[in-house]
Amino acid sequence: MAVRTGAAPAAVAVTPTHHRHHRSRALPLVYLFLAGLAIFCVVPFLWILLASVDPHAGVHLQIPASVDLSSYVRFLTDPMFSRYILNSMIMAGGSTVLVILTSALAGYALSRFTFRGRRVLMFGILMTRIVPVSATIAPLYLIVQYLKLVDTYQGMIVVLAAQQLPLAIWLMKGFFDTVPGELEEAAWVDGASRLVSAFRIVLPLAAPGVGAVALFAFIESWGDFLTPLILITSSDKTPISIGLFQAFSYRNQVDWGLLTAISVVYMVPTIILYLLVRRYLIKATVVGALQGAG
Amino acid sequence: MIARRPRGLRQHLIVAGFLAPALILLGIFVVAPVVWALGLSVTDWRLTGPSALHPKIVGLANYGRLLASDDFRAAFFRTGVFVIFSAIIGQFVFGLASALALHRRDVRLKALWGAAILMPLVVPETVAAFAWSSMLESSDQGTVNRVIGLAGVAPVAWLQDNAMLSIIVVNIWRGIAFAMILFSAALEGVPQEVNEAATVDGASPRQLLTKITLPLIKPAIVLYMLLTTIGTVTVFGLIYFLTRGGPGGDTTTLAIFVYERAFKFFEIGLGSAASVIMLGFVLGIGLIYVRLLRAQV
16 A cells, blocks of 8 residues: 655645635735734743843843853753753663664564454554553553663663654554565565565665654654653653753742753754654654555 | 565564564553553552552442542543643634635745744643743733733733633643644645635635535544544643642643652552543543544555
């Protein structure tokens, strides 16, 4: 079953000969709505951006009287917060690698072989995507504790990876479906084994898809808050999501400049990565709805 | 068709071996917690105290206590309010309206509008919540208070006196893009000829929307309602960061309730019973979702 890797059938018949919209009187209202909505969506970030370069930053949105990068310098020289960012990188990076390896293998098997119960397995995997961490945190904590992985990078990495796997497997399977089997068969004729052909031929051809899976997994793990809230207890393993929360909630004196600078550093990677995966967004949002399980 | 049946032991082993790592991870860290939540919910297990060492099976007592508890019923009710107003109504209306606006041919700067609406969704939820802590600040210098001040309204202590309304607004803000993405994709699938034919036949814009467009994207609307309900029932970080379930439990939704039972009051058994009720609700909706998808493919 062929699956389009682009974002939905986006380019459906945009004919230039089309006559003008008959409701163009409503156009100013449409613009008014869009402008209002855009302001609503963006204004909260305005404070973060402005306060991060304002040496006199406060809790309120204000135009800086002067602009400097002292808050960013404080962040870079603060041993705790740079450690938090590093921890987030280790956890998100480690879980992304694990997700790619395991979902590529599983996606390949689901794409290239039919076997009894495959459809049930596919939809079972989809159901695991719906299981909310916020409902299962207590048993999850006990399981991780049983495995002696509480407050470890390894524990965070495997739990975060498991959370990203359902989407990753479905996307991988879809991307592998787009790589023609003939190419692989040609390689077998040349004596390559299944495993070699899978990694030498299919993986590179599905590379854009694999990259998208990696970025989605990274973004989700990078932003995760609840998992480290229950699994991480020591400050030298705290990721930035929890670090930001603690600095905001439990300190008497909040350094607004520092926290907004950290927020910028924390959110910029996800914004950049989102731009890269934008065309896969619909697929990831409605996983399964736009691709076949056949 | 690329997929084929595995032949011989070797290929069966390949299939099993390829699937195993992913399924083991899913099994231990996603499926097992669900099953264990069921098991724990019939015990009096606590993280501290005498029952931490010798938990007993108490049958359905936890469920009885839960259903009799005002705290739980209130959390259940609050979750309903939160889902209905922020997702079913708020995100839906704004998401559909923005998708319709961006679907118009005569609208310019679509990439810009789309990017602005997408921003709240792409940032980490702690940053989103942190940004709103400034917006909702209670003095007359808080951004929202300044805006309502323009209309002569006195400053409001949002997160103290109107906490539920606040988190509903924040969640609408965060989720508009999700609805917009889904409905934009659905609108792309509506043939332009249909709209044109209706317009030529004299349909008013309102008729076009209610009689043609909405019925045509109904599958997407159903899908959206299912997915957004699942996603909104389980929202945790956004609320916890801003209010920690307070003040006085005013924003303690089921997700916060479950967390507090287990990690603040250390009542694993009771918390797990609440988890199971939440899971039953979410997975029930999930089953409808999967059935719909299976009907489609």
